[in-house]
Amino acid sequence: MTFQISRRLMLTGAVGASLAGTAAKAAAPKAEEAAFPPEVLAHEHALLGPDDGVALLARNENPYGPSESALKMVDYAGKKGAYYPGQANVVLAEMIADRHGVDPKQIVITTGSGEALSAIAVLYGPKGPIVAPRLFWDTTALYATRLGMAEISRVPLKDDMSVDLEGIEAAVTEETGLVQLCNPNNPTGLVSDSKTFKTAVKNMAKKTTVLVDEAYMELADDPDGNTCMDLVKKGHDVIVSRTFSKIYGMAGLRVGYTISSEETAEKIRGAAMSWIAGTGLASAIGAYNDQKFLDFSKSKIVEARDMILTKTKELGMEALPSQTNFVYFKSGKPANELQQALAAKNVLIRGQYMDYSDWSRVSMGKLEDVERFCALLPEAASV
Ligand SMILES: Cc1ncc(COP(=O)(O)O)c(C=O)c1O
CATH class of the missing domain: 3.40.640.10 (Type I PLP-dependent aspartate aminotransferase-like (Major domain))
Structure with a gap:
């Protein structure tokens, strides 16, 4: 079943604000606010989850679930x-x-x-x-x-x-x-x-x-x-x-x-x-006790994380040694600009936190989406 929300409704903010949680409310961005500017939200029309063809790597979800x-x-x-x-x-x-x-x-x-x-x-x-x-x-x-x-x-x-x-x-x-x-x-x-x-x-x-x-x-x-x-x-x-x-x-x-x-x-x-x-x-x-699924999820997340850590290292970018399903890294390009360059290719990552303008956060997703991110990163990060 596919439900699509009209672009007009999205851009009025009626839906975008709720999808973004606390998106873009305050003038001074806090750690978790102002995460998704309208240009990025414009890539989201589906009632639930990402549109087809969009790699959603912005909210630390685990798309291998639910089990x-x-x-x-x-x-x-x-x-x-x-x-x-x-x-x-x-x-x-x-x-x-x-x-x-x-x-x-x-x-x-x-x-x-x-x-x-x-x-x-x-x-x-x-x-x-x-x-x-x-x-x-x-x-x-x-x-x-x-x-x-x-x-x-x-x-x-x-x-x-x-x-x-x-x-x-x-x-x-x-x-x-x-x-x-x-x-x-x-x-x-x-x-x-x-x-x-x-x-x-x-x-x-x-x-x-x-x-x-x-x-x-x-x-x-x-x-x-x-x-x-x-x-x-x-x-x-x-x-x-x-x-x-x-x-x-x-x-x-x-x-x-x-x-x-x-x-x-x-x-x-x-x-x-x-x-x-x-x-x-x-x-x-x-x-809760589905250990097989939990092991499977963790293995996919670790595989995606290793892929990103290898790619960022290869590109000479600093990346923190994450123990989660996201990686915080410095691409050499301001975080909001990198976010927009990737959004133009339907890959959504997080924008800037507070005044940490050099740091970007990418979440793990399906392995094929993380591969897409890795393939696009060199060009998207070029200044
Ligand atoms: C550190 C941390 N705690 C709590 C939450 C809230 O998650 P939820 O309300 O979905 O349990 C989040 C969401 O991203 C988070 O990153």
């Missing part, structure tokens, strides 16, 4: 669509709790992890600044700032673009509302050294709540060694968030979750605003 195990459950949930979702939330929480060795009451399931992160930002923002690295996935913290409920205190990255944990620790006081870290970080794709990271998180959690956004953790080389789940289990004031949007390839099905203490979970649950669709819950249940 068959998820799709079967979408079908089942669609047929039960007349009814509110029943026990699905409880069953999914039990499955997640079981894997991580926590009580189901410690799990909050939301419409994408974005909803939980937004709820956390409005819960903790009024207490004091949200301390975070200068560059991180700031959409939900910005949501709270737009509501007048938070301020973000950004700590510069280190010269190698890694998160300055010492600097962040030094910025935390008893007045801090929340520390928000993203590990692996977006858009850099870097994972912090596990021991240093956990030590810093433990220290900061003595003074304030620490939120660790692990949206991409399953894609890291050593997820078990790097996750902060163990700190939650040991009773530190830490919240970990995860999502079905990345390795599970279910961004459009909108399911994510947090793991925290029961008390914190109760607060997050109280601030969440939506009721998750039955299709999302059912598909998450279907996919």
Whole structure:
């Protein structure tokens, strides 16, 4: 079934703004805003997903999903669509709790992890600044700032673009509302050294709540060694968030979750605003333990990433050693210009973040789309 949205409707912004999430609203671009200018959005007409012939490498999705195990459950949930979702939330929480060795009451399931992160930002923002690295996935913290409920205190990255944990620790006081870290970080794709990271998180959690956004953790080389789940289990004031949007390839099905203490979970649950669709819950249940699909997805992502890292190296471009499904690299051309040059060839990547004009971010997609990106890169990046 193909639905196309008219170019006119797209260019009026009626559809483009929602497709772009927080596209092009603020004058000064924040980390996650102003990502998709109208020239790039003009390449999107399909009701869901990219148009035929468009390589969408801009939003860190996994087009190898959803898995068959998820799709079967979408079908089942669609047929039960007349009814509110029943026990699905409880069953999914039990499955997640079981894997991580926590009580189901410690799990909050939301419409994408974005909803939980937004709820956390409005819960903790009024207490004091949200301390975070200068560059991180700031959409939900910005949501709270737009509501007048938070301020973000950004700590510069280190010269190698890694998160300055010492600097962040030094910025935390008893007045801090929340520390928000993203590990692996977006858009850099870097994972912090596990021991240093956990030590810093433990220290900061003595003074304030620490939120660790692990949206991409399953894609890291050593997820078990790097996750902060163990700190939650040991009773530190830490919240970990995860999502079905990345390795599970279910961004459009909108399911994510947090793991925290029961008390914190109760607060997050109280601030969440939506009721998750039955299709999302059912598909998450279907996919959660589908290890075969997860291994397959990770292998495709790693293959695509290696392809891009090899290409950028061959072209003499600096690229950060990503442990995610995106690569942050310097093409030698301003990021927005590279984005537009590639968009003209129907390959969509991210534009500039904040004032990091030299850095571009490309997401992994189907291998053939990543091959197209690699083939076009030398000419698109030429100045
Ligand atoms: C680091 C990070 N966290 C959270 C999200 C939110 O994802 P979702 O709401 O689809 O779970 C994203 C989306 O790209 C992200 O990059």
